[in-house]
Amino acid sequence: IWWLDPELTYGNAKPFVFTQGHSVCNRSFFPCFDTPAVKCTYSATVKAPAGIQVLMSATQSTYLEDEGVYQFYMEYPVPAYLVALVAGDLIHADIGPRSRVWAEPCLLPTAISKLSGMVERWLSAAESLYGPYIWGRYDIVFLPPSFPIVAMENPCLTFIISSILESDEFLIIDVIHEVAHSWFGNAVTNATWEEMWLSEGLATYAQRRITTETYGAAFTCLETAFRLDALHRQMKLLGEDNPVSKLQVKLEPGVNPSNLMNLFTYEKGYCFVYYLSQLCGDPRHFDSFLRAYIEKYKFTSVVAQDLLDSFLNFFPELKEQCVESKAGLEFERWLNATGPPLAEPDLSQGSSLTRPVETLFKLWTTEPLDSAAAASSADLTKWRTFQTVLFLDRLLDGSPLPHEVIKKLSECYSSQLDSMNAEIRIRWLQIVVRNDYYPDLYKVRRFLENQMSRMYTIPLYEDLCTGTLKSFALEIFYQTQNQLHPNLRKTIQQILSQGLNPLPAIDTTAGTTDTPAMVLEDKVSEATNGAISLRDVNVSA
Numbered sequence: 001i002w003w004l005d006p007e008l009t010y011g012n013a014k015p016f017v018f019t020q021g022h023s024v025c026n027r028s029f030f031p032c033f034d035t036p037a038v039k040c041t042y043s044a045t046v047k048a049p050a051g052i053q054v055l056m057s058a059t060q061s062t063y064l065e066d067e068g069v070y071q072f073y074m075e076y077p078v079p080a081y082l083v084a085l086v087a088g089d090l091i092h093a094d095i096g097p098r099s100r101v102w103a104e105p106c107l108l109p110t111a112i113s114k115l116s117g118m119v120e121r122w123l124s125a126a127e128s129l130y131g132p133y134i135w136g137r138y139d140i141v142f143l144p145p146s147f148p149i150v151a152m153e154n155p156c157l158t159f160i161i162s163s164i165l166e167s168d169e170f171l172i173i174d175v176i177h178e179v180a181h182s183w184f185g186n187a188v189t190n191a192t193w194e195e196m197w198l199s200e201g202l203a204t205y206a207q208r209r210i211t212t213e214t215y216g217a218a219f220t221c222l223e224t225a226f227r228l229d230a231l232h233r234q235m236k237l238l239g240e241d242n243p244v245s246k247l248q249v250k251l252e253p254g255v256n257p258s259n260l261m262n263l264f265t266y267e268k269g270y271c272f273v274y275y276l277s278q279l280c281g282d283p284r285h286f287d288s289f290l291r292a293y294i295e296k297y298k299f300t301s302v303v304a305q306d307l308l309d310s311f312l313n314f315f316p317e318l319k320e321q322c323v324e325s326k327a328g329l330e331f332e333r334w335l336n337a338t339g340p341p342l343a344e345p346d347l348s349q350g351s352s353l354t355r356p357v358e359t360l361f362k363l364w365t366t367e368p369l370d371s372a373a374a375a376s377s378a379d380l381t382k383w384r385t386f387q388t389v390l391f392l393d394r395l396l397d398g399s400p401l402p403h404e405v406i407k408k409l410s411e412c413y414s415s416q417l418d419s420m421n422a423e424i425r426i427r428w429l430q431i432v433v434r435n436d437y438y439p440d441l442y443k444v445r446r447f448l449e450n451q452m453s454r455m456y457t458i459p460l461y462e463d464l465c466t467g468t469l470k471s472f473a474l475e476i477f478y479q480t481q482n483q484l485h486p487n488l489r490k491t492i493q494q495i496l497s498q499g500l501n502p503l504p505a506i507d508t509t510a511g512t513t514d515t516p517a518m519v520l521e522d523k524v525s526e527a528t529n530g531a532i533s534l535r536d537v538n539v540s541a
Contacts, residue, residue, distance in 0.1 A: 001017065001018075001019050001028065001029055002017065002018050002019070002020065002146060002147075002148075002485075002487075003015070003016075003017050004016040004017065004018075004088075004144060004146055004485070007482075007483070008144055008145075008146055008452070008483075008485055009088065009089065009104060009144045010104045010106050010107055010144060010162065011089050011104045011105060011106055013089055014051065014052065014088060014089040015052075015088065016086075016087070016088035016089070016143075016144055017085070017086070017087050017088065018084075018085065018086040018087075018088075018143055018147065018159065019083075019084050019085045019086070020084075020147075020148060020149070020152065020159075021080065021081040021082065021083060021084060022081045022152060022258065023036075023081055023193055023196075023256070023257040023258045023261075024081070024193075024256065024257060024258075025081075026080045026081055026083055027080075029083070029085075030083070032080040032083075033080060034080045034081070035079070035080070035192075036079040036081065036189045036190055036191060036192070036193065036301055037079075037191040037192065037301045038079065038080070038301075039077035039078055039079050039189070039299060039300070039301065040077050040078070041073070041074055041075055041076065041077055041078075042058075042073075042074050042078070042083055043071070043072065043073045043074075044056060044058070044071070044072045044073075044085075045069060045070070045071050045072075046069070046070045046071075046072070046085065046087070047067070047068055047069050047070075048068055048070065048087055049068065050068060051089070052087050052088060052089070053087065053088065053089070053090040053091070053102070054070040054085070054086075054087040055085070055086050055087070055090065055102060055139075055141055055157055056070075056072040056074075056083075056084060056085050056086075056157070057074065057078075057082055057083060057084040057085075057154035057155050057156055057157045058072035058073055058074040058156060058157075059073065059074055059075045059076065059135065059136050059137075059155075059156055060072065060073040060074075060075065061073075074155070074156075076134070076135070076155075076299060077299050078155060078186065079189055079301070082153075082154055082155055082186060084152070084154035084157065084159065086141055086143065086157075086159065088104070089104055089105065090102045090103065090104065090141065091103070091104075091105050091108055092108075092139075093108060093111075093112050095112060095115050095116045095117065095118075095119055095120075096116075096117060096119050096120035096123075097120060098120070098123070098133075098136070098137050098138060099119040099120060099123070099137065099138045099139060099140070100137075100139050100140075101115055101139070101140050101141075101142070102139065102140065102141040102142070103141070103142040103162070104142075104144075104162075107142055107162055107165070110165050111140075111142055111165060114165060114168065114171060115140065115171075115175070118172075118175075119138060119140070119175065119179070121214060122175065122176050122179050122210055122214060123138055123179060125210045125213045125214050126179055126180065126182070126183065126206070126210050128213070129206070129209055129210065129213070129287045129290075129291075130183045130206065130287065130290055130291055130294055131183075131291045131294055131295065133182060134182075134187060134298065135155050135156050135182055135186070136156060137156050138156070138158070138179065138182070139156060139157050139158070140157070140158045140160055140175070141157055141158070141159055141160070142160055142161070142162040142165065143159055143160065143161055143162060144162060144452075145161065145162065145163050145451070145452035145453035146452065146453070146485035146487075146488065147159065147160075147161040147162075147453070148454055148487070149161070150164055150174055150455065151164075151174045151175070151177070151178050152178070153177075153178040153181035153182070153185055153186060153203075155182065155186045158175070158178040158179075160174065160175065160178075161453060161455070163422065163451075163453045163455065163456060166421045166422055167385060167421040167422060167423040167424075168385065168421070169223075169384060169385040169386055170385065170421075170423050172211075172215075173207070173211070173223055176207050176210050176211055177203060177204065177207045179207075179210065180202075180203040180204075180206035180207040180210060181199065181203045183203075183206060183290075183294050184198075184199055184202035184203040184206055184294075185199035185200070185202075185203055187294055187297075187298040187299065188293070188294055188297040188298055188300065188301075188302055189300075189301045189302070190301065190302065190303075191301035191302055191303050192251075192303065193251060193257030193260070194248055194249050194250065194251050194257075195247070195248055195303060195304050196249075196257070196260065196261065196265045197247045197264075197265050197266075197268070197269030197272070198269075198302065198303075198304060198307060200261075200265045200266045200269055201247070201265070201266065201268070201269020201270050201272060201273050202269070202273055202290075204266050204267070204269065204270040204273075205270050205273040205274060205277070206290070208220045208223070208224060208270070209283065209287070211223065217349040217350070218349055218350045218352055218353050219350075219353070219384070219386075220350070221347040221348075221349050221350020221351075221353070221354070222350045222353040222354055222384065222386045222387065222390070223386050224270075224345060224347055224350070225347050225350060225354050225390065226386050226389060226390045226393070227263070227266070227267050228267060228344060228347075229390065229393060229394070230263055230267075230393070231263045231264070231267040231268065231340075231341075232340070233393075233397060234262060234263045234264075235339070235340055238262075240338060240339040240340065241338050241339065242338060243338060244260055244262055244264065245264045245268070245338045245339055245340075246264070246335070246336055246337065246338055247264070247265075247268060247269055247272065247304075247334065247335045247336075248304065248335045248336055267341070268340070268341045271341035271342075271343065271344055271345065272334045272335075272341065272342075274345045275329070275334070275341075275342070275343050276311060279315075279318055279323050280315060280318075285315075289310075289311060289314045289315070292310070292314060293307065293310050293311075293314075296310065297310075304335060308324065308331055312324065328342065329342050329343060353384065353386075353387055354387075354390070356378055356383075356387065357387050357390050357391045357394075359377060359378075360374065360377055360378045360391055361391055361394045361395070363377055364395070364405060364409065365395075365398055365401075365405070367402075369402075369404060369405055369408065371404075371408040371412070374408075374412070375408070375412040380413060380416055380417070380420075381416055385420075385421060385423060385424060388420070388424050389423055389424060389427055392424065392427035392428060392431065393427060395409070395431055396427060396430055396431055396434065399431055399434040399435055400434055400435050400436070401431075401435055403435075406431070406432075406435040406437050407437075409431070410432075410437060410439065410440055413428070414428070414440055414443075418443070422451070422456055425447060426447070426456055426459060426460065429443060429444045429447055429460060430459060430460060430463050432444060433460065433463040433464055433467065433469060434463055434467065436467060436468060436469070441469075441472065444460060444464075444472075444476075445472075445476055447460070448460060448461075448476050448480060449476070449479070449480055452483055452484055452485070452488075453488075454488055454491070457484070457488065457492065458488075458491065458492070458495070461473055461477070461492050461495045461496070462495060465495050465496060465498060470496065473496060474496060477492055477493075477496060
């Protein structure tokens with residue numbers, strides 16, 4: 001349960017509270033069987049002060065104004081982690097026949113402009129693929145920057161961090177991913193956290209089928225290329241024999257399942273589901289199977305064998321061919337082998353969007369540098385966001401770059417990137433930091449002074465503290481810490497204290513006005529040990 005003072009909201013007017021149950025946190029919210037194997041209906045009564053709007057992941061709600069009491073009822077069985085509550089200065093607007101958006105008053109116009117009419121389009125596309133949407137309403141609530149992840153698929157009420165509103169393409173993908181969870185994850189759920197790919201891999205596959213139907217194959221291939229790049233980056237950092245790269249991960253006692261959420265869960269899971277779809281010969285045949293799978297198992301929890309047995313029974317000709325035992329691509333090997341996916345999708349339909357990225361990257365990284373040719377070969381202002389972040393991610397992977405290259409990159413693109421969304425800007429600023437490019441450091445400071453979310457602060461602090469700029473990072477943190485949620489503050493303190501022989505505690509009683517009251521902890525949690533950047537490991541949705 002996250003309690004926010006008014007200062008941590010956009011409106012700065014009223015307190016705010018939200019819950020985040022995934023994966024095993026709702027045991028601290030209410031007594032429950034906190035496992036995805038158990039599903040039940042629920043009802044709730046919530047009393048709140050006047051002027052505070054309360055919402056829950058429920059199919060029915062009433063409000064008794066005289067008593068200030070909200071009553072909620074979820075009529076379908078759900079696992080404990082999908083029970084969610086949010087309360088604060090929230091107002092709404094309808095954006096479709098079964099959807100409305102909730103946000104703080106200052107954010108509502110932006111949310112309406114980005115999503116009006118869109119959600120119904122995505123829901124309809126999903127229904128045409130996977131059958132009726134069973135939850136009644138599909139509403140969205142935008143949360144303050146303290147929300148610790150990008151989005152959460154709470155049934156009837158998707159939670160999304162407000163920070164993503166400025167990045168249109170990421171917003172589209174994140175919402176469609178949560179829409180897909182209405183079928184894969186919410187209706188049919190993984191019975192154990194050791195097989196989280198059954199929700200995330202299938203939802204990612206469904207998300208890409210929906211985007212292909214609504215935005216075309218080229219856009220879907222571009223987004224997939226961007227994510228698979230990130231998967232291979234993560235694999236390089238963790239090592240191909242790391243057990244967390246298995247689809248069936250072994251959970252040791254006392255380990256929080258959320259610690260095992262990584263890009264393998266999503267992207268390796270997606271690759272396996274995509275492989276199954278290719279065995280059918282036509283993705284529409286696989287859509288038919290998934291419709292039958294949902295109908296058979298909705299409101300229950302399943303294990304991988306349920307999915308695979310259903311698949312082989314639905315396609316008896318594939319069962320006869322023993323596709324589950326095909327050499328090198330055995331289903332058992334997909335589930336239990338470490339390392340990269342055994343097969344990856346053909347992304348050639350996205351070449352019109354990915355080829356310019358590859359060309360530009362090659363021009364900037366081929367010696368000797370022909371900066372004039374590189375600068376004139378592409379206009380980033382006309383590129384899609386996913387093209388630009390794919391290009392910048394590849395430059396990040398190649399950093400540190402020769403000084404001449406980073407200098408020319410800055411001259412060509414820095415001012416253009418200033419006006420682009422935060423997903424683009426943070427990547428350029430990470431390039432600046434990893435290359436110790438001092439002329440653009442003031443932009444790093446300006447960015448961190450205006451960001452309060454984990455996803456736009458942690459990666460930069462990680463990079464600043466890995467190199468020679470830790471004192472610069474400390475200075476910015478001293479100035480901005482009071483606008484950060486205590487949980488985020490603690491994480492950044494741990495990053496800042498890495499490698500230090502414990503930092504002395506700052507005396508908060510000396511009466512000086514120029515020293516912020518902050519203590520850097522001298523013990524670094526296991527989660528922040530090692531050289532793995534959170535940018536490369538954290539999952540966004």
